[in-house]
Each structure stands twice: as C-alpha cells, then as structure tokens.
Amino acid sequence: MADLSHDDVRHIAKLARLNLSDEEVEKFSKELTSILKYVDKLQEVDTKGVEPTAQVTGLTNAFREDRVSESDATPEELLACSPLPIVEKQIQTSSAHG
C-alpha cells in the first residue's frame, strides 16, 4: 500500500465535498496513510470462496403494505428545520450552475 500523496487527499476530499486547507492536506495525508496501512492487515486473510456478510442476522426483504400513513412531522415543521429561505414550500439553494 503506497502512501497517500497530497494530490490523492485533495482528490478524495473533492469526491467527499470537503474543502481542506494546506495544513489539513498535510495532516490528513499522514493520518489517512497510517489508517490505510493498519486496515491493510485484512489483505493477509484468505477469503477465497467466502461469501460477504452485509446483513448479519439473516434478515431478508422486509415488505409492508404500500399505503399512505400519518407522519409525526408536518411538511411545514420539516421545512422549518432548513437554514435556507423557504419559497412556495421549497428550499431555495444557491444555483447549481454558478
């Protein structure tokens, strides 16, 4: 496992929608490299023919009837949680296109 370069860290941050200062890039490239080195231990385990586990108790699809039910919160209460202006029951954000 190679060390994560500053550019790698900047690229990951971009994918994760985070801005990092130069000091953060420096700090995270060291820290993330040490974490990846640690988890790299898993590569030594032979998992040939082993099925992956995603749901641990064996639960399969949980179906319910498709009908409208009451919610505890009203649309107005949910909209009131937003820090942005509400216009005609919609949240007004910055433009997606600059």
Place this chain on the structure above:
Amino acid sequence: MGNTLTIAEAHEKLRKKEISCSELVQSCLDRIDSVDGSINAVIGRNFERALEKAKKVDSKGEFNHPLTGIPYLAKDVYCEKDVPTTACSNVLRKKDYKPPFDSTTIKRLNAVGAISIGKSNTDEFTMGASTETSCYGPTRCPWDPTRVAGGSSGGSAAATAADECVFAIGTDTGGSIRQPAGFCGCTGIRVTYGRTSRYGVMSMASSLDTIGPLCKNIEDIAIVLEAIAGKDPLDATTSDMPVPKYREALTGDIKGMKLGMPKEYFIDGMHEDTEAAVRETKKVFESLGATVEEISLPHTEYATPTYYIICPSEVSSNMARYDGIRYGHTVEDAEDLIDYYRKTRSSGFGPEVKRRIMIGTYALSAGYFDAYYRQAQKVRTLIKRDCEEAFKKVDAIIAPVSPTPAFTVGAHEDDPVAMYLEDIFLDTQVMAGIPALSVPCGFSKENLPIGLQIMGPQWQEERILKIAHAYEQSTKWHTRKPALGS
C-alpha cells in the same frame, strides 16, 4: 437522595409514596448542577419541561410501570421533538437542530412515563472512543477527571456512574456503550443487531449501529430493554422475534452453564490489573456452579481493521445528508451549489468525522471497492463463523472490555490509529451481530473501574443478563461509587 437509586429502588419508593416524582427529578437536576462542571457529561438540559412532567406524574399518582416517573438522559443523537439534538457536532449545533419528531426509543420511554431530563455528551456523530471529539469538549471520568469517560456514549456512562440520572440511553456501533460503561463503572448492553429500533437516532454505520441502555445494575438494564426492544415498522431491520420478560431470567442460578474465555483477549501490553481482575472472575463463576474453559476466536485480530473499513464506508454515505440544506448550519458566501456543500461541510465537521468520510470515500471509490469493502465483508463472515463455532461449545463468552482502564485526556490526540486500537476487544461482537454487555469486575490500583464483557449468541440477551446478574450479585463491584463532589 433519589438520584442515587436504581430504577427498581426508585420505583418502589414512588409506588409507596415515600418519595415524589418531582423530588426524584429535582435530585438529579441538583446533582447535575453540583458535579457536571467537573465531568461535562450533560450538554443539553430540559429541566423545566422535566419538572412539569414530574408534576403531572405526581398528580396522577399511578406507578404501574417500573419506568413511570424515572428520570433519564439520552445521548445527543436521539431525536426528541422540539429538543435541540446536535450529535455534538457544529454542523447541527450552530442552528440548534430541533427535530420535529421523536425517535422510537424516546417515544416508547415517554409512553411508559419515563422523564427525559437532558442530552448527554458524545463523540461527534458517535465517532470516537473517548468523547473527546465532541464540539462541547470531552466528558471526564467520574473516578478521575484527568481521564476520559470513554466513548462514544461517554456522557451517558459518566452521568449514570455519577448519579446525575437514574439511567441513560446510548448507542453502540463499535463498543460505544460497553467501553464507557467499563471506564466509568456502570453497566451497559449492546443488543443483537435489530433487537432495538434505530428510527430517529442519527446514523453512523447503518449495518452496525445498535441502541441500548446504560444503568446502575443488571436488573435495570432488563427493565429498560424490555420497554424499548422489539419490532418497529419504522425500522425495517428490527426483528419480530418476541421480546422476553428479561427480569424473569434474573434468578441467580447459573449452575451447569459453560463459559469460554478466549485466549486472544489476553495480549501483550494490557494493564496487569485488568488481566488479573478478568481472570479472577473465573473463580466467582466456578463458585456459582458454572465452568470456565479457554476457547479460541482465531480472527479476533482482524475485527478492528474490518470495522475501520465497513464503518467509515457507511459513514461516508450517511454523512452526505449533512449538506446545509434540509437542516444544519449555513454559509453566506457560496459561489454555487457545490461550493455551498463544501463550505458548509468543511466548516461544520470536526477532524475525526472528516477522516472517516475520506477513508470511506476512498474505500468505496472505483478500483478499491473489492480490495477494501468487499474483502472486509468477507472477513466479517469469518469472524461471525468464529463465534458460531464457539457457541457450539459454550453458552457464553467472557472477556475484558478494554485492555486498560480509562486513559488520560489527550493521550491519543495525534494518533487516530491508537484511538482505533481502544476497540480491539469490542469489534468481534459487532461483526458477528451478537449481544454483549459490560459489568463492573474490579478496580485498578489507581482506583479506576475495570469491566467484564459477557457475550452470547444472537438474540440471547436474556442469557447474558442472567449470567451478569448472578455475577454482579455475588461480587457487588457495581455498588461502589466515585467520590466526585462528596
């Protein structure tokens, strides 16, 4: 004072009218006022509302359920209608997010008349093992405030141990109930995945998160668990497995039970007092008619690396919702929508959350998915099999909770991997989806609590509670109290 009582004791006094609910609630609020300055366990206070509720309970005067009128604290990730709930993160604290709904657990506790008195401190979005990543600052161990309370449910554990509440609720994703319970000398249980509802509790890693109580003894754990466990239509991963009457299992009779002590849980570098205290439990169990044999869980050393791939991967997905649009804080100077996302998230999240988001983003990105996430899920299968094999031979597994007692505040400040290694005895249970609890089993020379971990097969909370109760009643370690404020 009422605040020092267990649930069962307080219920008895309320029922006999030896104490009023208002007095009981007030005694917890007074205790918070007098000692929380030293431990920083309580970061949100619903005092007025709690006293109003207490008055109503008193005027009704009916105490049919053991939790009616009992004051509790909820970890700051449990949504509670109109009560600021911030996950101890600036992302939600800056505008004090007030959820317009209750989490299922809060709803169930309300339904039986328990009284929420405030919010307890946690690592930011539950990411940490010391409550030091909280935007409100660290919670300190009531036994020695230069040390951490553990985490992430450090506030819930410290408050319970310091008698600031009668009980508390927390979450355990990778040890976040068991480890702080061990560090603070109270009891706490991680349930089988899906035994309790996650609805309305802010998610960290959805395939690993569990919610559960922290209490002053095992009987209280049984009482709370019985009230909150069971199928919830709002959390599709809850099981419709019937919820046993846990208290009925607490007979003290564990004769003939077979317990296994895994050799992989006694490692170089562990505190000698921790090792001695945990090994000493063998004698207690044998005197109760149980047998203790050495067993092996061969993939133990891979549990924590597995956790630190699966957890951050799920974190990177779950944290995507904190985009400054539907809730949370905002920035004024964004050029466009992408810039807005970046600026709100970067200024709101602390370093550990950023680290986990980035590790997860990397592990799930094109070209790395099979090497990291898929491989971790396969190792998870092997860890789960280890436990299944062990439970063919023994009824339950006993082991230390942590390799050492509480460490000093700041000890792992610049070393995230050292902090992750605090979880080494706590992640096998998570990967296998099995229940495990922490019960006090002694003290170190520095007078710090040591926790014993008891694990059972999936859905066997009843069995581990029975074993822990028999142990606790014959040792009484749980009755020792920290000298804080006295």
